[in-house]
Amino acid sequence: MMDTTRRLVGQGCGKLILFGEHAVVWGQPAIVAGLPRGATALVRMAEKASLSIVNGRTGAVHAEVEPKADGSPLEQAYQAMLDILELEGPIGVHVTIDVPIGAGLGSSAAMSVAAARALTQFVGKPMATTEVEAIVARTESIFHGNPSGIDQAAALGGGIFQYTRGTPASIEALWVEPVSVVVTETGPAPSTASLVEGVGRFHDAHPKIASRIDELVGEVVADARTALAKGDWGTVGELMNVNHGLLVSMGVSTPGLDRACHIARAAGALGAKLTGAGGGGCMFALAPESPDEVVRALQEAGFDAFEITIP
Ligand code: MEV
Structure with a gap:
């Protein structure tokens, strides 16, 4: 049973690809740093179902979507999160992003990880990390078409690591x-x-x-x-x-x-x-x-x- 009075928070890291972007899509290794700053999501029952994205640096609303509204990638991503978790009702997701948005620092993956982490807690039952990963893999394919998965891996964890695409992907932490x-x-x-x-x-x-x-x-x-x-x-x-x-x-x-x-x-x-x-x-x-x-x-x-x- 969902507790509708709760306000739940989730976080995701931004990322800085140090070496290997694009070639990583074609099977080469890449090196990436998860950034301490990224995205923070707050989930709560609201007047209407919506996902709003706020630029943490300026405080301005960057985008706001409602389910089944404009068919934009952001709306599709929001709908996919709700569908995967079988969530319905006026669930408000408010995400503050603290890296430049849409500029190569992993804002979309950080947003998806933060929202998925907060939403899975909101469901009120323990959810495995793999379920957060499944949600983010879906939303990243909506945003990026054929992603290697490197943004998602960095958004889920910090540190510096070498990433190689695959099933499963190879992630080697570097000191x-x-x-x-x-x-x-x-x-x-x-x-x-x-x-x-x-x-x-x-x-x-x-x-x-x-x-x-x-x-x-x-x-x-x-x-x-x-x-x-x-x-x-x-x-x-x-x-x-x-x-x-x-x-x-x-x-x-x-x-x-x-x-x-x-x-x-x-x-x-x-x-x-x-x-x-x-x-x-x-x-x-x-x-x-x-x-x-x-x-x-x-x-x-x-x-x-x-x-x-x-x-
Ligand atoms: C985008 O941050 C990195 C790219 O290599 C795409 C991807 O790996 O999914 C350009």
Whole structure:
């Protein structure tokens, strides 16, 4: 029996893909950091069933949907969560997102994990983690078409790990000393689904070249894993630059992303690359010694840069 007076909270992590986005969809390993910030969901009985998304930085409502309303991906995701848990009635889900939204830092997976965690508690019976995972796998396929599962894995847990797609996926935790990185949004990004489809068209048009590029990304990831374990930040930075170049060749960078990378490197960053699906969205730079200088240079050029420490 559902307790309708309860207000339940769930959380999910944002993510920063350090190496290997896109190639991970094609079976190569990738390295990702789950971020301490992400999404927090509050579930309670309300006047009407709705899912609202609030930008935690500005306090503005980013989106609000009701079940069976507009057919948008967000509404479909909300409906899928209710259907999987067989929930009906005026259930209000309010999610605050503390990473840039739709910009490559895993806001949709963090939102889905936070909402699924809060909703499964709301059902009033113990739910296994695998049920949260099943909900998020469904919502991520609504948002992303053919996701590798890396965003979902990062949203479920923190830390830094190597991820390889599969059934089941392989997740290997990596021990990495905490390090400063600088992140900035560079502009609006199309959906991850459309970017993943675009890379799919690149594979159709140039199958041999595309698979060689994917393999090279896999080699970058292997070397990066060794360099991260040693705290060899110079090598990590060089490999970030190589990975960005390979992403440029897949067609997912933009002038804004390239410009932000150049500014960060010129200000002392050891490396810089796009993170996530690209096409706009976020870039991050490795700046263990001089994060403030990199933040300042990017801000002077008009970017809304900020520093975070990973893991
Ligand atoms: C998106 O955060 C990462 C991509 O590799 C897509 C995916 O792995 O599902 C672009």
